[in-house]
Amino acid sequence: GESVGLHLPTLSVQEGDNSIINCAYSNSASDYFIWYKQESGKGPQFIIDIRSNMDKRQGQRVTVLLNKTVKHLSLQIAATQPGDSAVYFCAENAAEGGSNYKLTFGKGTLLTVNP
Amino acid sequence: GAVVSQHPSRVICKSGTSVKIECRSLDFQATTMFWYRQFPKQSLMLMATSNEGSKATYEQGVEKDKFLINHASLTLSTLTVTSAHPEDSSFYICSARRGSGGAQDTQYFGPGTRLTVL
Numbered sequence: 284g285e286s287v288g289l290h291l292p293t294l295s296v297q298e299g300d301n302s303i304i305n306c307a308y309s310n311s312a313s314d315y316f317i318w319y320k321q322e323s324g325k326g327p328q329f330i331i332d333i334r335s336n337m338d339k340r341q342g343q344r345v346t347v348l349l350n351k352t353v354k355h356l357s358l359q360i361a362a363t364q365p366g367d368s369a370v371y372f373c374a375e376n377a378a379e380g381g382s383n384y385k386l387t388f389g390k391g392t393l394l395t396v397n398p
Numbered sequence: 399g400a401v402v403s404q405h406p407s408r409v410i411c412k413s414g415t416s417v418k419i420e421c422r423s424l425d426f427q428a429t430t431m432f433w434y435r436q437f438p439k440q441s442l443m444l445m446a447t448s449n450e451g452s453k454a455t456y457e458q459g460v461e462k463d464k465f466l467i468n469h470a471s472l473t474l475s476t477l478t479v480t481s482a483h484p485e486d487s488s489f490y491i492c493s494a495r496r497g498s499g500g501a502q503d504t505q506y507f508g509p510g511t512r513l514t515v516l
Contacts, residue, residue: 326402326491
């Protein structure tokens with residue numbers, strides 16, 4: 284069941300501001316990273332991905348930065364809108380035994396956009 | 399993006415009964431699907447990897463006899479929660495992997511199934 288006292292990290296921003304959500308990953312062998320958005324009661328929705336041979340990738344209003352030295356990912360959302368309010372998860376894709384790839388999700392960050 | 403569906407979206411059952419959840423990949427064939435469980439305010443935790451035509455691979459701590467997985471076709475995987483108890487109440491999410499199993503394959507997620515065991 285739910286762990287007592289567990290809280291998601293939260294980020295509250297004003298509409299129109301830029302948002303930065305951070306994530307630390309654990310496996311130095313991970314070679315593919317994805318950011319997902321999850322709205323309440325729904326499944327995760329793909330936002331943007333980045334391969335380990337890159338350090339930056341841009342999408343529409345979103346940018347992902349990867350720092351492999353410190354095993355850190357960030358998601359930047361430009362001109363944040365109320366519809367961006369959701370929980371954001373980073374996920375790392377790594378293989379056990381070299382071939383059995385699976386995703387490991389980070390803890391998540393709750394983004395609240397104030398109008 | 400690709401579409402993955404789950405059925406039912408919500409289910410309420412009595413303690414001791416079994417519940418089956420279906421996961422369908424609607425527009426691509428998926429050799430591999432995954433089942434996750436998510437408790438409130440927590441992250442997704444991988445329960446098992448479902449492989450078409452073979453036995454599922456369960457994560458450590460997940461009881462294979464309690465969470466039965468069947469992946470009988472390239473577009474359908476089912477998760478059956480047997481003898482459900484209130485502590486099994488959770489949000490169950492499936493995903494289907496598109497690709498041949500490489501590092502950059504994309505997983506597409508279903509909308510989730512909310513299970514409540516009374």
